[in-house]
Amino acid sequence: MRFAIENAWLIPFIPLAGAILNGLLGKRSGKLFVSIVGVGTVGIAFAHSVWAFLALRGVPERSFSRDLWSWIPMGSPSRASLGGGFEAPVGFLLDPLAALMILVVTGVGLLIHIYSIGYMGHDEGYSRYFAYLNLFTASMLTLVLANNLLLMFVGWEGVGLCSYLLIGFWYEKESAAAAGKKAFLINRVGDAAFLLGLLLLFSVFGTLRFTEISGSAAALHAQGVLTTGVATAIALLLFVGATGKSAQLPLWVWLPDAMEGPTPVSALIHAATMVTAGVYLIARLAALYALAPVAGGVVALVGALTALFAATIALTQFDLKRVLAYSTISQLGLMFLAVGVGAYTAGIFHLTTHALFKGLLFLAAGSVMHAMGNRIDLREMGGLRRHLRATHWTFLIGTLAISGFPFLAGWWSKDEILAEALQLGTRVWWAPGWLLWALGSLASLLTAFYMVRAYALAFHSDARIDPEVEAHLHESPPSMTLPLWVLAGLSIAAGAALALPELWGQAAPIEAFLAPVWAYALGSHAAEASHAAGPAWGPMGIATVLAFAGMGGAWSAYRQRLPSPEPLERARPLWNLFDQKWYLEQGYHALFVRGGTWLAGVLAGPVDQKGVDRALVGIGSLVALTGEGLRRLQTGYVRSYALSVVLGVVLLTAYFMGR
Template sequence: MFEHVSHLVGFVPILPLIGAILNGFYSFSGAKLVRPIVHWIACGSLFLSFVITAATFFHFLSLPTESREVTVTFFNWITTSTFWVDVAFLVDPLSLTMMLVVTGVGFLIHVYSIGYMAHDDGYARYFSYLNLFCFAMLLLVMGSNLLMFFIGWEGVGLCSYLLIGFWFADKEKAVAGMKAFIVNRIGDFGFIVGVLLLFWSLYEVGFPTMNFTELREAAPLLAGKFWLGVPAVTLITLFFFVGATGKSAQIPLYVWLPDAMAGPTPVSALIHAATMVTAGVYMIARLNFLYSMSAFTLNVVAVVGFLTAAFAATIAFAQNDIKKVLAYSTISQLGFMFGAMGVGAYSAGIFHLVTHAFFKACLFLGSGSVIHALSGEQDMRRMGGLKHHLPITFMTFFVATLAIAGIFPFAGFFSKDEILWQTFNRIPALWVVGVVAALGTAIYMFRLATLTFYGKLRLEGEARHHIHESPLSMTFVLVTLAILSVVGGLLGFPDALGHLFGLHESNLIHHWLSEVMPEPTMVPESLPHSVEYGLMIFSFAVAAFGCYLGFNFYTRRVDIPQRIVASYPRFYKLVSNKFYVDELYFAVVVRSLMWLKDFLGRFDLVVIDGLVNLSALGTKLTSFASGWFDRTFVDGAVNSVADGTFLGSAGSRRIQTGQIQSYLYYALGAVVVILLYRLF
């Protein structure tokens, strides 16, 4: 049934691009806005992409493991005698997994946006940008080579700028878009250096290529290559990781993501769940054959990932804006994904990426439903008691909260537990950091849910009388994502538990991705299943304890967090102000760059402009002297010849009198002169 579907896979990114172009023209044409046309184009194009992706997925399931790879080539882009690049898409289990997330979750967010953006004047422009975002992300995950990947990489950066600053009339929102764009440029510099180092290293060993399938074959050739005494593969992967920290908001380049909440809430869901922030994780997964060659880089990735997970979880405790809490939770969960990549558990990292897409999209869209119902209010201290007013939003949000907290049997339990188990097996010290971050996640997420939905309504003003559940287009999406947040964990049901039920290869996603992402050779042997069972129970107990604390502290024992804040006011102030990292960056980086800008401006004004102006003055003086010489000598000589000619002609005119006797006198005089000349 699906044997010819791979020929259609090229349409997966092209369809949302067509939707973006059509709605873009519609937006800027000034034509009368017909909203159903806009969202039918946007949602329809992405839904068709999802259908093609799903059909391709089922076709791949019917194929042998070694045959699950298709390259769809459109045309040759760059050709030299030793190197070429095609415009082509690579479809394999890894890219298909990402395509399903981007098109599936992306489609649901598009549908949700119909209700959320119903009264916005930029309706067509919004859906055009949303389609363009999905196109760029699909280009990134489907590109068969690093150049195609880089175009998608830069494309999602551009689209994030457009959507974060969507309401650009508000200066604060416009600045947030610029901040995201600029911070990502820092990471992009590292990515570009990594690409150049990789290509140059392969060129020197006689295998210049950028195609992912060929890179996998050529990677062993880099084993003996060094740059400045450092293994080339270590430098290359570290520079790629710099790019990943920018796109996926890891320490130290995470500061743009909380400000990205300035855009519409569905945009936040798309960025955090299905597109941009997962790009860095995907890049490491795609280049796993390089990272597996450098134990040092893997350790760096793991340490940065788990430290980011714990650090962001700490900041989330003290935030009061519902979207800011979710933003820091995204940074923390991305830290878990990077931690998984760092310990070589690539499939576990991708599994958590998938489950995170489900529950984080549900959480963000649920917060959007709350904000929509409260006429734009985002401060949790002014909410409370909303479970009675927004029953569907509450139930779906609560399910997603249990999932992200890691409660069995929700999806987050399986994916996070897999990461913690693999980390315990390989770097136990980081497992401790991961457990602390997991405990923090459960506490701050239940704090969020409790402050928002439990207790008494604290909202004041006219808005408290107009609270209402969101329309069907929004609640349908919330219910769908909540269901996925429950059943999504079955994709990675641990083999250790599967054996108890007589299941063979129950960890479906691990076996699905094993051909593309084999485990690094340096990882130790797995511990016995009994240890894994014990760690599962411990992980569940930690999550349950965190949920209990988060719920109890903000319902029955509200005095405890108040006493903690009163006992440690300086620490609370430090955490609530996000450890002043933004202020530190402003003081050290921004002010330094501003000083450099001013210095270069003055240098340009005084030195460069001075030299240019001095040169102009010299030219002016030279032209003045040249003009004087020309007027005095050159023009003088010419004028003298003219004057002589004029005087000569005047004299000659007097000779010609018309009288014959005068001419005879002249002739006689001439004869006399000649005779005198001849005689003497």
């Protein structure tokens, strides 16, 4: 069993090998080879992850760190609180938090790889697709298993690159290419802040190792080396990086456009794994955020506002994948709300369950697209339950899970976040627990409404399907429906498996499993505050009532037909506000795109043409004049040269005699 832990570096390495093989040999080796390598390498990584997860439970300290080699050894820094030189090892850290994350990444990733065999089977870029998907899996696993912040940043940039490649996978489409560039550029903004935070953190701690940061943060704070202001600055810079990767306000605009990529990509990268990297980053640095209450308040409030903001936009969407995209932004907001108030277990719990039911919903949406010739507009659907039985039932399970239907996965994790937001709150007056709870509860109400709206418009209501499309409707092949059923089963059972004992006041299995992580980072007393003591029946009951209200309202409005106008559409100003995304994207475009173009035009004349151009021309003219002057000195007459020598000697003699 020790082998699994000590060689956890194989978990990201095996998918990386698959990416290299498919990238170099896939096109000439055929689809069978690509499928075996692409799915097989992730399957091996999943098996190793399960093995390591089980083996870790037998390690007394529940943590294992190993350096493979020293990547960037340098001399002693002038400002390093812990002493020693700058060192960036290639090493991994396997603890309960990392073990749970690699299970999510490889488990959901394996199902999506299997699904992709059927979904992408007729695509000409089949080998390129699996090479990118394997590379993403390797990058995400590197991010999760890294034992230091710099190696995590390598994985962070790797998943960003793969996201760009996969969003723009069908690069012949102008919209897909533009969406890929948009995602890449916006993430660079967040990544720049991440890098600044990383450098500032090193200047204080003198190390980038997570274990050393967590183990020394409180002591450095007590000594006055790590002041509250500096801790807040580091935490906020890293949080800006997290908002880019996890599509939170204000860097959310790239994720809806990312739906231009293949649907399995949306399920894996933009729902289940990559976008959760920001939540994982904050949980991993819990010791730092515990010393920065203002940063924690910002994280919680931005998360709550993002959850409500994205939920309102989803109410007006007719593109099924965009409904799920805005839902993802909203659910990520709830996760940030959780970690912002210090409910780290609840945040990671929801991260886990969300990966299951949101992956399920995206794959089911892909099954609908597969049946309908890539049509995704809800106004062109209706009555699909009669044609796509497996897709219908699995989409229904995912809808109920995300809506908070009792005892399904989302009910356990989402309601716990709301309860703990109310109980714990933050340590700043402008982000009280009751406000965070109210924002999160309203977002949850709207989530139940728009998800049942999407389900009813697609699978119930009156049929609005084009007759030619309806004539060819068919269920997806087993390679696509099998992952749907597996994820549906997990969406039903995973929540209870991870939290059921909490109903009678005992510690939930996920709390007991993750407790050593928070105990090391926060201390035993602070770790107790990362989860509520037993179920909070009042807040959970209110959340359940709100879920049923949202589901019931949508079902009554949409189960028979697509109403015209829609209920919210009757309040036209409100509908327009939500439909236009609160006009934020137009504001960004006006400020940064048009503003940048205008500024470039203004500066082009006085700065570029009159400044830079004239300076360059002036330098050239000066060189020409100098050359012309020197040319005139070269007369070719010996008497001129002799005169110059004599004058030089006279001047030098006069100079030295005058000293």
